[in-house]
Amino acid sequence: MLSSILSAACTALVIVSQSSAFVPSPSNYVTIKSSLSLSKDVESTTTTRRGFMDNAASATAVVAGASSVWMEPSPAMAYGLNKANDKLASYGLPPLANVPNGYSALAEIYGKGANRSPLLVAFGFPLDWVVTLPSQDVNGEDGTIQVGEYAKGDTATFFVVPNAGKVESILEKDKAFFTSALIAAISQKSNNVYQDFKITKMEPVTVDNGNYMLVDFKYTLLTGAGFEVERKGVSSVTSAGGGVQLLWCASIAARYKNKTEGQLRTIAQSFRCYADGLNFSADLRSAAPDFV
Numbered sequence: 001m002l003s004s005i006l007s008a009a010c011t012a013l014v015i016v017s018q019s020s021a022f023v024p025s026p027s028n029y030v031t032i033k034s035s036l037s038l039s040k041d042v043e044s045t046t047t048t049r050r051g052f053m054d055n056a057a058s059a060t061a062v063v064a065g066a067s068s069v070w071m072e073p074s075p076a077m078a079y080g081l082n083k084a085n086d087k088l089a090s091y092g093l094p095p096l097a098n099v100p101n102g103y104s105a106l107a108e109i110y111g112k113g114a115n116r117s118p119l120l121v122a123f124g125f126p127l128d129w130v131v132t133l134p135s136q137d138v139n140g141e142d143g144t145i146q147v148g149e150y151a152k153g154d155t156a157t158f159f160v161v162p163n164a165g166k167v168e169s170i171l172e173k174d175k176a177f178f179t180s181a182l183i184a185a186i187s188q189k190s191n192n193v194y195q196d197f198k199i200t201k202m203e204p205v206t207v208d209n210g211n212y213m214l215v216d217f218k219y220t221l222l223t224g225a226g227f228e229v230e231r232k233g234v235s236s237v238t239s240a241g242g243g244v245q246l247l248w249c250a251s252i253a254a255r256y257k258n259k260t261e262g263q264l265r266t267i268a269q270s271f272r273c274y275a276d277g278l279n280f281s282a283d284l285r286s287a288a289p290d291f292v
């Protein structure tokens with residue numbers, strides 16, 4: 001067991017060094033230690049002392065580093081609209097619509113680990129954004145599907161709302177429901193404190209046999225370093241399978257106004273999440289890592 005972890009760590013060393021071109025500002029030390037110990041302690045100790053963007057970047061680096069042990073590195077070139085649509089088609093699902101030129105796309109299984117329920121998650125994102133995927137280890141699956149231009153603080157993050165059962169009519173839920181779902185999402189994996197969270201718009205959409213509430217929101221982040229950062233975003237909230245899921249896309253408020261609003265809206269509008277009636281067995285079998 002120990003030797004297999006060590007050899008996995010050596011593999012991680014090689015992969016990490018190859019992949020450093022697309023992993024945002026990783027500390028290799030953090031990445032490798034996390035791969036070795038398969039624990040979250042590094043992530044939580046760095047969180048207390050750093051600002052949000054650092055935190056997002058380091059958390060992402062940890063996720064990316066851990067997943068490198070078991071998976072192919074995932075530069076943007078590994079993705080693309082055709083590839084995502086092929087995956088959707090293999091499940092009998094419609095292709096992503098309205099993904100503009102200059103965008104890539106992904107269709108990935110979240111929940112390959114036995115600790116989670118599988119979901120097929122798909123969305124488009126700007127071509128130069130970096131993708132991270134959940135990592136698999138002996139305890140199951142950890143982390144999530146996230147894309148971002150991390151150095152600028154622009155991110156789109158998939159989130160499964162904890163302890164939420166299936167919601168038959170998500171479009172009839174009130175603002176309090178979406179507020180609590182989004183606050184859970186933005187405060188995940190962070191010791192930073194937010195304040196003034198506010199939903200500014202809700203728009204119900206029914207598309208591709210699913211219901212999605214598009215929710216505009218804003219909040220102020222109080223970073224561990226004592227800064228206040230205003231952030232704005234757009235999310236898409238749905239209920240697939242036995243739970244509630246969302247993709248939340250956000251950036252610093254000034255960038256949102258100048259540049260990113262259109263991007264974040266495009267990403268959120270393209271988001272699809274599927275579970276009901278899908279047979280995931282082929283994807284789950286190929287994902288199972290050999291730990292012994």
Ligand SMILES: *[C@@H]1O[C@H](CO)[C@@H](O)[C@H](O)[C@H]1NC(C)=O
Nearest residue numbers: 252253254255256257258259
């Ligand atoms: C937004 O645009 C204005 C005017 O072009 C510019 O002065 C400002 O620095 C920009 N802010 C950001 C965060 O890009």
Ligand SMILES: *[C@@H]1O[C@H](CO)[C@@H](O)[C@H](O)[C@H]1NC(C)=O
Nearest residue numbers: 278279280281282283284285
């Ligand atoms: C799911 O697909 C596998 C093949 O990948 C097949 O063996 C299995 O019977 C299918 N399960 C159902 C419930 O259709």
